Amino acid sequence: MRSSWADLAANSAAENAPLPTSVNNATSQPPSRPVYVPPHLRNRGATAPPPLPASASSGNFNASSGNDNSGSRWAPPPRNDYRARPGGYGNRTGGWDRREANPFADQDDTEEPVTQEEQENTGINFDAYEDIPVETSGGNVPPPVNTFAEIDLGDALNDNIRRCKYVKPTPVQRHAIPISLAGRDLMACAQTGSGKTAAFCFPIISGIMTGQPAQRPPRGVRTVCPLALVLSPTRELSMQIHEEARKFSYQTGVRVVVAYGGAPINQQLRELERGVDILVATPGRLVDLLERARVSLSMIRYLALDEADRMLDMGFEPQIRKIVEQMDMPPAGARQTMLFSATFPKEIQRLASDFLSNYIFLAVGRVGSSTDLIDQRVEYVQESDKRSHLMDLLHAQRANGVQGKLQQALTLVFVETKKGADALEHWLCLNNFPATTIHGDRTQQEREAALKSFKSGKTPILVATDVAARGLDIPHVAHVVNFDLPNDIDDYVHRIGRTGRAGKKGLATAFFNENNTSLARSLGDLMQEANQEVPAWLTRFAARSSYGGGKNRRSGGRFGGRDFRRDGTFSRGGSDYHGAGNSSGGYGASGGYGGGYGGGYAGNSAGPGVTSAWD
Numbered sequence: 001m002r003s004s005w006a007d008l009a010a011n012s013a014a015e016n017a018p019l020p021t022s023v024n025n026a027t028s029q030p031p032s033r034p035v036y037v038p039p040h041l042r043n044r045g046a047t048a049p050p051p052l053p054a055s056a057s058s059g060n061f062n063a064s065s066g067n068d069n070s071g072s073r074w075a076p077p078p079r080n081d082y083r084a085r086p087g088g089y090g091n092r093t094g095g096w097d098r099r100e101a102n103p104f105a106d107q108d109d110t111e112e113p114v115t116q117e118e119q120e121n122t123g124i125n126f127d128a129y130e131d132i133p134v135e136t137s138g139g140n141v142p143p144p145v146n147t148f149a150e151i152d153l154g155d156a157l158n159d160n161i162r163r164c165k166y167v168k169p170t171p172v173q174r175h176a177i178p179i180s181l182a183g184r185d186l187m188a189c190a191q192t193g194s195g196k197t198a199a200f201c202f203p204i205i206s207g208i209m210t211g212q213p214a215q216r217p218p219r220g221v222r223t224v225c226p227l228a229l230v231l232s233p234t235r236e237l238s239m240q241i242h243e244e245a246r247k248f249s250y251q252t253g254v255r256v257v258v259a260y261g262g263a264p265i266n267q268q269l270r271e272l273e274r275g276v277d278i279l280v281a282t283p284g285r286l287v288d289l290l291e292r293a294r295v296s297l298s299m300i301r302y303l304a305l306d307e308a309d310r311m312l313d314m315g316f317e318p319q320i321r322k323i324v325e326q327m328d329m330p331p332a333g334a335r336q337t338m339l340f341s342a343t344f345p346k347e348i349q350r351l352a353s354d355f356l357s358n359y360i361f362l363a364v365g366r367v368g369s370s371t372d373l374i375d376q377r378v379e380y381v382q383e384s385d386k387r388s389h390l391m392d393l394l395h396a397q398r399a400n401g402v403q404g405k406l407q408q409a410l411t412l413v414f415v416e417t418k419k420g421a422d423a424l425e426h427w428l429c430l431n432n433f434p435a436t437t438i439h440g441d442r443t444q445q446e447r448e449a450a451l452k453s454f455k456s457g458k459t460p461i462l463v464a465t466d467v468a469a470r471g472l473d474i475p476h477v478a479h480v481v482n483f484d485l486p487n488d489i490d491d492y493v494h495r496i497g498r499t500g501r502a503g504k505k506g507l508a509t510a511f512f513n514e515n516n517t518s519l520a521r522s523l524g525d526l527m528q529e530a531n532q533e534v535p536a537w538l539t540r541f542a543a544r545s546s547y548g549g550g551k552n553r554r555s556g557g558r559f560g561g562r563d564f565r566r567d568g569t570f571s572r573g574g575s576d577y578h579g580a581g582n583s584s585g586g587y588g589a590s591g592g593y594g595g596g597y598g599g600g601y602a603g604n605s606a607g608p609g610v611t612s613a614w615d
């Protein structure tokens with residue numbers, strides 16, 4: 001029997017209920033002896049020196065084809081040299097960076113290792129990911145690992161993984177980390193909430209720790225030269241990646257700095273001047289820094305694009321091309337490039353291949369699929385009834401204790417326009433539902449305050465435009481409501497992916513009416529694929545609509561989603577695609593998923609008043 005909505009919300013809320021935390025910083029303080037210890041010695045331990053490079057290059061980047069799987073393109077120089085010249089920026093500080101704040105300060109950080117059982121108690125259910133189909137294609141794909149111990153990430157990084165309470169790698173990490181550690185370019189697609197951030201951060205941090213020391217600009221030169229660049233589409237996501245990367249790189253000597261728009265640039269410049277190994281940035285602010293000659297990309301070894309399909313769609317592509325192709329960044333092949341997202345339309349894959357060299361394509365789960373952890377509901381609601389319908393949902397939720405007994409079960413409501421967000425927030429507050437809002441017309445301070453207030457449960461409803469659709473990892477989001485559905489099914493996938501993360505269950509409700517007809521078919525297909533109940537009326541809408549309509553970028557067949565090079569139409573000058581591929585879990589064979597990417601890709605053509613809140 002199908003359970004009621006309120007039961008589901010309550011269950012989802014119970015799964016998302018916060019755990020008691022206690023503060024204990026005592027165990028993660030820097031060592032007390034003021035002795036300089038180069039980062040590589042701290043990380044590797046005396047008995048486990050880093051592997052020697054197959055052929056150590058000195059000086060310039062080794063613009064390897066990426067064909068060999070022997071290790072990083074920036075393998076460490078011979079051991080004596082290496083010991084004297086660790087890769088991280090921390091080597092300039094003469095030991096531990098005493099100004100490095102402890103990013104674990106506000107969490108319970110015991111030295112006790114976390115057991116599998118304990119991890120499951122935190123709600124992270126790894127079994128949820130076990131039978132996920134995995135497809136890789138490209139030449140000489142390094143094999144996946146099952147444990148972090150199988151990968152030589154170094155002691156300091158391993159300590160931080162333990163502090164993060166990661167017991168074992170998620171599927172995307174199992175596959176992506178060895179690929180990146182082998183120096184290969186990567187286009188990786190894995191479901192929302194499945195741990196992609198660590199999948200690109202670990203190899204970058206490890207590579208900088210063990211890589212050749214970088215030649216830094218002489219003192220007095222104000223241009224800084226990061227070794228790694230991580231780009232993301234929104235300010236909040238860049239901030240989040242920065243927070244995560246700081247945790248992973250704590251006490252490794254690798255310094256991470258963030259730069260994003262809407263915040264005073266002077267503070268960011270000061271942070272940059274203190275040194276930067278990994279720069280996390282939004283494209284607009286980065287272009288500003290490049291034009292002021294305060295950042296040079298000439299020493300970039302690692303380039304990661306999070307939400308890569310969004311970064312390369314029509315809104316961002318010119319800026320990304322400018323940053324990657326028209327400034328001083330080493331070209332593809334001379335740097336290592338990693339692209340990650342939960343969705344990767346083929347047209348974007350084609351564009352993305354310009355930035356990659358001899359890359360491996362990795363799909364964990366079907367490209368663009370939503371996770372089965374999210375219970376998806378779609379309800380027919382006329383425009384004029386949406387508010388009262390939302391009110392019914394929230395009352396039922398309240399009656400079931402979702403926001404009563406369990407204080408922090410959070411509801412995220414997506415709307416189409418910034419004005420619509422403000423109006424709905426106002427109306428909710430008037431009706432005694434504490435709400436706040438995040439969208440592109442709010443100041444950065446207001447945006448950050450809204451997110452903080454939502455996360456803390458003070459305002460357990462957040463009304464948002466698509467600015468909050470991607471990447472944000474907010475604990476305890478029990479329910480995502482698509483008050484207005486997006487035009488694009490990929491946006492829907494990212495929006496609902498704010499719940500049902502890291503193995504936890506979630507609930508997503510969509511209000512559908514005639515205005516969403518062009519989405520009917522892809523929504524029905526997506527739900528069916530995720531084993532959700534598709535209402536008969538939605539199927540009838542789908543039959544009436546065609547894939548060609550609207551702005552649905554999956555026009556022409558949603559399930560063409562896999563490595564576009566395998567469609568046989570891939571022909572690029574000097575193609576480096578080897579065509580080899582393998583798959584597990586019955587996903588690799590082409591049967592049933594041959595539909596191409598036929599319809600025109602319309603991007604995110606926001607009209608007046610329509611969501612355009614990207615940074």
Ligand SMILES: Nc1ncnc2c1ncn2[C@@H]1O[C@H](COP(=O)(O)OP(=O)(O)OP(=O)(O)O)[C@@H](O)[C@H]1O
Nearest residue numbers: 166168169170192193194195196197342471473502
């Ligand atoms: N190996 C692991 N063990 C336990 N938790 C993990 C592990 N890896 C990641 N996590 C946690 O899982 C959550 C989701 O990770 P992350 O934000 O990287 O997902 P994502 O795949 O980037 O999602 P999205 O597609 O929405 O951007 C985070 O809270 C993260 O700390």
